[in-house]
Amino acid sequence: MTPEAFLKLALQSVTxxxxxxxxxxxIRPGRxxxxxxxxxxxxxxxLIFSASLLMDPTGVPTLLSSPVMLLVLQGAALAGSIxxxxxxxxxFGGKARIEEIALLMIWMQALRILVQGALLLIIPVSLVLAGLGTMAATALGVWIAVNFLDEAHELGGPLRALAVLVLGMFAMAFAVSLLLTLAGVTPEGITGYV
Structure with missing residues (x-):
């Protein structure tokens, strides 16, 4: 895919x-x-997140400053969301296979890379503008995700797709908190380092 085709498809993902x-x-790509x-x-x-940390390394938890741990967390978060x-x-009666959801979530991550790259260019100019860009990108991300889920699962409406998105994110948050608890990480332990 050429850069021009990528940008055209990215814009079409919004419109x-x-x-x-x-x-x-x-497309139905193979595994x-x-x-x-x-x-x-x-x-x-x-890499993009690490580049953003170079711009302002203060206040970043040690866990996120390790590139290897960041890779593991990124991979686990994407796999968990899929x-x-x-x-x-x-x-909710959806019909999508895991490969189909994976393809759509991978594309959303590619869009995220594009947004993060743009934000890296905006941050030195204006933090306020970067903050507004982040909020707009988040809202657009929800819009795209709801439509992607509705199309993939054939749910018949955006409200059901939004419910799938909310339930999926709650399930992922619960799983992460459970895993952290099993690993011995507690809120008291985290606040002890603040």
Missing amino acids: NPREVAALLLS EALWTAFALVVVLNA LALTWAGRL
């Missing part, structure tokens, strides 16, 4: 996310291609 979802789902794309977006997201959104969609 007509259902059409982009249908296009992506029609090797999905794993390669998964690894690529995880590495690029970690599983949670597939599971939550099935609860």
Whole structure:
């Protein structure tokens, strides 16, 4: 995919996310291609985040300052969201396979890389503008995700897709808190380092 085609598809993801979802789902890449794309977006997201830390390293938890740990966390978060959104969609009668949700979430991560790159250029100019850009990108991300989930799961409406998104994120947050608790991380332990 050429940079021009990537940017055109990225813009179309905002203006007509259902059409982009249908296009992506029609590609049906193999597992090797999905794993390669998964690894690529995880590495690029970690690199962009690390670059942003170089601009302001203060106040960053030690866990996030390690590139290897950042890669692991990025990968786990993406894998967890794919599983949670597939599971939550099935609860609402969704039909998407895990590979289909993976493809759409990987594309969303590629869009995130684009936004983070733009924000890295805006931050030195204006923190306020970067903050507004972050809020706008978050709202657009929810819009795209809801439409992608509705298209993939064939839910029949954006409200059900929004419910899938909310339930999936709650399930992922619960799983992360459970894993942290099992690993011995408690709120008291975290605040002890503040």
